[in-house]
Amino acid sequence: xxxxxxxxxxxxxxxxxxxxxxxxxxxxxxxxxxxxxxxxxxxxxxxxxxxxxxxxxxxxxxxxxxxxxxxxxxxxxxxxxxxxxxxxxxxxxxxxxxxxxxxxxxxxxxxxxxxxxxxxxxxxxxxxxxxxxxxxxxxxxxxxxxxxxxxxxxxxxxxxxxxxxxxxxxxxxxxxxxxxxxxxxxxxxxxxxxxxxxxxxxxxxxxxxxxxxxxxxxxxxxxxxxxxxxxxxxxxxxxxxxxxxxxxxxxxxxxxxxxxxxxxxxxxxxxxxxxxxxxxxxxxxxxxxxxxxxxxxxxxxxxxxxxxxxxxxxxxxxxxxxxxxxxxxxxxxxxxxxxxxxxxxxxxxxxxxxxxxxxxxxxxxxxxxxxxxxxxxxxxxxxxxxxxxxxxxxxxxxxxxxxxxxxxxxxxxxxxxxxxxxxxxxxxxxxxxxxxxxxxxxxxxxxxxxxx
Numbered sequence: 127x128x129x130x131x132x133x134x135x136x137x138x139x140x141x142x143x144x145x146x147x148x149x150x151x152x153x154x155x156x157x158x159x160x161x162x163x164x165x166x167x168x169x170x171x172x173x174x175x176x177x178x179x180x181x182x183x184x185x186x187x188x189x190x191x192x193x194x195x196x197x198x199x200x201x202x203x204x205x206x207x208x209x210x211x212x213x214x215x216x217x218x219x220x221x222x223x224x225x226x227x228x229x230x231x232x233x234x235x236x237x238x239x240x241x242x243x244x245x246x247x248x249x250x251x252x253x254x255x256x257x258x259x260x261x262x263x264x265x266x267x268x269x270x271x272x273x274x275x276x277x278x279x280x281x282x283x284x285x286x287x288x289x290x291x292x293x294x295x296x297x298x299x300x301x302x303x304x305x306x307x308x309x310x311x312x313x314x315x316x317x318x319x320x321x322x323x324x325x326x327x328x329x330x331x332x333x334x335x336x337x338x339x340x341x342x343x344x345x346x347x348x349x350x351x352x353x354x355x356x357x358x359x360x361x362x363x364x365x366x367x368x369x370x371x372x373x374x375x376x377x378x379x380x381x382x383x384x385x386x387x388x389x390x391x392x393x394x395x396x397x398x399x400x401x402x403x404x405x406x407x408x409x410x411x412x413x414x415x416x417x418x419x420x421x422x423x424x425x426x427x428x429x430x431x432x433x434x435x436x437x438x439x440x441x442x443x444x445x446x447x448x449x450x451x452x453x454x455x456x457x458x459x460x461x462x463x464x465x466x467x468x469x470x471x472x473x474x475x476x477x478x479x480x481x482x483x484x485x486x487x488x489x490x491x492x493x494x495x496x497x498x499x500x501x502x503x504x505x506x507x508x509x510x511x512x513x514x515x516x517x518x519x520x521x522x523x524x525x526x527x528x529x530x531x532x533x534x535x536x537x538x539x540x541x542x543x544x545x546x547x548x549x550x551x552x553x554x555x556x557x558x559x560x561x562x563x564x565x566x567x568x569x570x571x572x573x574x575x576x577x578x
Contacts, residue, residue, distance in 0.1 A: 175249035180298030182255030187211025187234035198440040216469025222476035258303035290339030363427040405478040420474035429459035
């Protein structure tokens with residue numbers, strides 16, 4: 127790959143690495159402003175268990191202690207006072223949703239044998255920080271493998287059909303798939319179909335959780351990735367990346383359509399979307415005018431940051447000296463590190479979500495114009511830099527024509543692409559089939575070309 131190609135991917139990666147959360151609608155669209163509502167507005171039953179699948183926005187201790195920053199100081203300094211495997215100074219989304227559901231925070235899957243059966247009565251958390259719908263940049267179980275573990279426990283009768291019929295599931299998808307796509311030399315023309323593949327696999331995963339017997343399932347919309355500190359550091363944490371947020375909106379539009387389709391296939395509308403995008407933006411825009419809301423002086427500025435470009439929150443040198451700084455009061459900050467909210471940040475998001483947890487499902491979305499607008503933003507997102515000129519925005523087709531002499535194009539069969547995209551779980555339980563996205567592809571679909 128020539129220098130211009132390398133520069134192209136470097137520039138794209140600089141934007142998209144804000145997607146990664148490592149060291150990490152007929153669906154109800156849940157978002158809004160702060161008011162208290164009883165859980166009866168959302169559930170027609172009394173939940174007894176919460177099952178959690180996803181990434182670092184919901185992980186409460188599944189990542190390995192030797193690898194994850196969530197097990198290093200100063201993570202956990204607000205709650206429980208020491209690192210607990212949460213990617214925050216304290217509680218995360220799982221803890222707040224458990225409170226709303228009316229159960230204690232479920233135990234992390236990796237600790238199930240340590241805590242004993244009596245601690246499993248509130249459900250279980252299978253989420254792993256840094257993971258995605260497909261395999262990402264970490265070796266931990268992707269969402270399919272997490273659901274495999276859930277099914278294995280069900281088959282082993284750790285949980286009964288009655289347990290599942292009185293349960294709620296939380297599914298978080300925070301964008302790690304897109305970071306991995308770019309890191310692995312994903313192409314401009316392949317990005318949009320990859321977004322579709324991600325949402326299609328979310329559809330498969332949600333349906334599978336429902337088919338196992340879970341009564342109600344909440345899935346998160348993507349948060350405004352362009353507002354994460356990884357993206358806003360270039361503006362000294364003063365301004366979000368609007369182009370990146372437009373791409374997030376395209377993912378969320380596809381998700382809304384997928385959840386609407388799922389609810390149309392049932393009679394009780396069991397699926398809903400927790401609109402993290404709207405909730406984050408509601409908190410960011412809050413001027414403190416409304417009583418009871420949480421206001422942050424500069425919501426885009428993180429509390430815990432590395433002292434250099436090579437270090438991050440929790441980093442230490444070979445002598446153990448810290449290579450990060452912490453703000454005086456974590457409660458004054460919305461973001462804890464470059465990607466994750468503080469406990470107070472999650473509390474504000476929960477407050478914004480809480481207002482409309484009683485909303486009725488919205489209608490399916492059929493908006494071609496909005497989809498076209500997001501596709502245009504996608505084209506504008508890819509950049510090429512001439513060494514003698516400033517950075518310019520080129521449509522994808524022009525960029526491909528410009529590089530056609532250096533790069534060959536290979537068309538691949540749909541079956542090949544689907545095999546690549548559907549990550550084989552690394553820790554799949556014996557006998558559990560891995561669902562694929564092939565059945566969701568419209569008949570006659572032509573797979574996109576891939577640069578090789």
